[in-house]
Amino acid sequence: MSDTRRPFFRRRKTCPFSGDGAPKIDYKDVKLLQRFVSERGKIMPSRITAVSAKKQRELATAIKRSRNLALLPFIVK
Amino acid sequence: MPLYETVFIARQDISTQQVEDLTEQMSAFITEGDGTVAKVENWGLRNLAYKVKKNRKGHYVLMNIDAPIPAVKEMERNLLLNEDVLRYMTLRVDELEEGDSVMMQNKTTRPPRRDRDEEVTAKETTTEETAEATTPVASEETPVVVAEETPVVAAEGEA
Numbered sequence: 001m002s003d004t005r006r007p008f009f010r011r012r013k014t015c016p017f018s019g020d021g022a023p024k025i026d027y028k029d030v031k032l033l034q035r036f037v038s039e040r041g042k043i044m045p046s047r048i049t050a051v052s053a054k055k056q057r058e059l060a061t062a063i064k065r066s067r068n069l070a071l072l073p074f075i076v077k
Numbered sequence: 078m079p080l081y082e083t084v085f086i087a088r089q090d091i092s093t094q095q096v097e098d099l100t101e102q103m104s105a106f107i108t109e110g111d112g113t114v115a116k117v118e119n120w121g122l123r124n125l126a127y128k129v130k131k132n133r134k135g136h137y138v139l140m141n142i143d144a145p146i147p148a149v150k151e152m153e154r155n156l157l158l159n160e161d162v163l164r165y166m167t168l169r170v171d172e173l174e175e176g177d178s179v180m181m182q183n184k185t186t187r188p189p190r191r192d193r194d195e196e197v198t199a200k201e202t203t204t205e206e207t208a209e210a211t212t213p214v215a216s217e218e219t220p221v222v223v224a225e226e227t228p229v230v231a232a233e234g235e236a
Contacts, residue, residue, distance in 0.1 A: 026178075026179055028139075028178050028179050029179040030180075031179075032179075065168075067126070068164070069086065069137075069164065069166055070086065070125035070129055071123075071126060072126055073127055
């Protein structure tokens with residue numbers, strides 16, 4: 001490794017849903033889903049939460065299901 | 078037979094007894110159609126995240142079903158017609174959940190205060206993450222942070 005590496009290198013965070021003991025994405029688990037929703041009720045982008053693309057798709061459907069059942073809000077004003 | 082998971086929300090004004098009757102009615106449609114109801118969970122009266130048909134609260138009921146398609150269709154039709162039901166959702170699942178779902182587990186573990194602590198830590202981590210993501214320029218401009226980060230990178234490269 002030389003010294004001419006990118007100065008803004010940031011250690012990659014790992015996906016919270018892969019690996020051992022990772023929580024299962026479930027539309028009923030409101031408390032878990034709430035962590036991946038902004039204060040306004042929007043789904044957080046995976047670049048902030050570091051969720052893998054596959055899991056992000058799963059997460060998005062889970063959040064949407066939960067919204068339909070009035071477990072999560074569509075918007076928070 | 079395919080496996081299903083149904084959740085429905087009943088109006089807040091009806092009593093718990095009526096909710097049970099309603100659940101029984103719905104399971105009757107399943108059993109009549111040669112299906113079985115593996116599990117019924119009553120989540121009780123919960124606050125809705127938004128108003129549904131002018132209701133702020135609702136009785137949530139979860140049913141795990143193993144039934145042929147016509148039976149499930151018939152049950153869904155009746156859920157739609159029933160005026161006490163605000164909303165319902167049936168999902169086809171690969172396998173039915175054994176034991177309590179997350180919702181019931183949360184309820185049982187509420188009395189000890191561990192839940193609260195977990196929630197707080199969870200919130201902290203998310204705010205940290207967002208703070209990191211939103212202010213990367215500010216932190217990286219300070220040389221101290223860069224110096225701190227480089228050993229980590231070097232170690233990774235060697236490994």
